[in-house]
Amino acid sequence: MTAEAVAIETVRRRRSAFRFAAAPLTWIGAALIALIIVAALLAPWIAPYDPLEQSIADRLMPPSAEHLLGTDSFGRDVLSRLIHAARISLAVGVLSIALAMVAGCAIGITAGWIGGWFDSLVMGALDVLMSFPSLLLGLMVVAMLGPSLEHLVLAIAITELAPFARVARAPTLALKERDFIEAGRALGLSELRIIVVHVVPNLLGDVVVVASLWLATAIRTEASLSFIGLGVKPPTPTWGGMLREGFETILDAPWLSVAPSLAILATVLALNMIGDGLRDAVDPRLRRD
């Protein structure tokens, strides 16, 4: 990319930031996510009951004034479990994306910076990683390591490493040829300093967009693995785990399946709305003029 092209790109991005404000879907998504995050943060104060408290006398009660979303097969309050589960789902999603982002960017920048056969080797390895279906890869990793919160985060991070590496590598290749990098070298800056101070800020925008797009996938993968039974161990509530439990009694207590389904759907949809808006805002080809 020439200096002019980069300058034009920067102007485009500034202009597109205003379009972001004009995209209603993005704002609906942002509001929805804000609501879910607040609920997760305030869970101990706003949940009407203890999410782990069992009451066999009250098991499988349909929604009522006392239990707004009913109770599950252990007599636990579904609404309270749903609110507490938001904490785990969001935490696993954010942690795994953060891990994938840091590791992926480090791999991508290193590959792009060193170039040559090393670059080809790393990119080839990432292609291999991408040829595994992400759910199956996550499933294999958790199955081999054993289900736990840490392994879940690790497994999801591994499945989502490659997109970050790719997004970080491409601009690195272009940036390392630029004059200001050469100027940095002439000034005697170390390679690491040049990368951290001059390369990383230039690709942060793209990386954040990828993160927002893949956060939805991370939360979906967490829910899917929990649904299969490879998630956080019970009785800790997670949306996927709740749906799994609800599915076992779907004929007697359908409300147990509906509540976590809608929670997962709302979160993923809201994140996709935000990611979509961000992508439209930074992708000049998708701009609506």
Next chain:
Amino acid sequence: MLGFLLRRIALAIPTLLAVMTAVFVLARVVPGDPAQVILGDQATAEALAALRQRLGVDRPLPAQYVDFLSGILRGDLGTSMVTGKSVWAEVLAVLPYTIELTLAAILLGILFGVPLGVLAATRHNRLPDALTRVLSLAGLSFPAFVSAVLLLLVFAIELRWFPVISNPRSGDLLERLQHLALPALNLGLIMTAYITRVTRSSVLGVLGEDYIRTARAKGIGRRAVLWRHALRNALIPVATVIGLYLGTMIGNSVLTEIVFNRPGLGKLILGALNQRDYTLLQGLMVIFAGFIVLANVATDLAYGLIDPRVRAR
């Protein structure tokens, strides 16, 4: 075309080798001893040693690796530790059901996705476009098991239009279709959402090209330009997306098969996981990964068929 074909296949060989190596590494990353995991803490030392020998994990890693690769080359993926049948026999017994489901979903996706995408692109920034955008985004957001559970609740449990358990082995064609309908609809909805979005953005891009303007200037009707000139170019990315989506589709079909209790590769994986059938799991992983690499090659070939410029590269 033949040169392109050969080049693409030659490129796939190192990828396949690397993928198989990755499966081997993953299957051997097991913390501790697979024999211990299978037999539990109470197992005697003799039983453990015997099982280790049976699994072949008592030999040095390089020897195991060579065995593993030569097995794959001979088409031998080992035998299931639980049933004692060969992995291929286990897979082939249920593969037709998964293929049936996947093909039905792709068909539904193309049938609804392409027209919806074209509609959105030609009514750009108007109501149909906005509606399609929201609906396709919602479709993409559904984790496959969530939509499956909701479809099951509404159409099988409340309305009773379709059976709760999808049994593809049942009687005549009509009955089979009835059993296929909900699972296929579930996968097809997600597929439709993907194809709608790609078709929309692709047609939008092509409609802005100079040759479309030229065709319009020559007096060719709007419809003819769209269907004969624009769509042919616009469908290239769509073909790629279908190819790329196969990986996601496998994951989604696993979840769909679990919810509808339908036999297939998904149920096979789940069974292997629950019974700690490592050899079956490893074999399934090899088959899935190999299938994805081949699907990528097929996608590239389809690309070459649609677009002559790709062949020249």
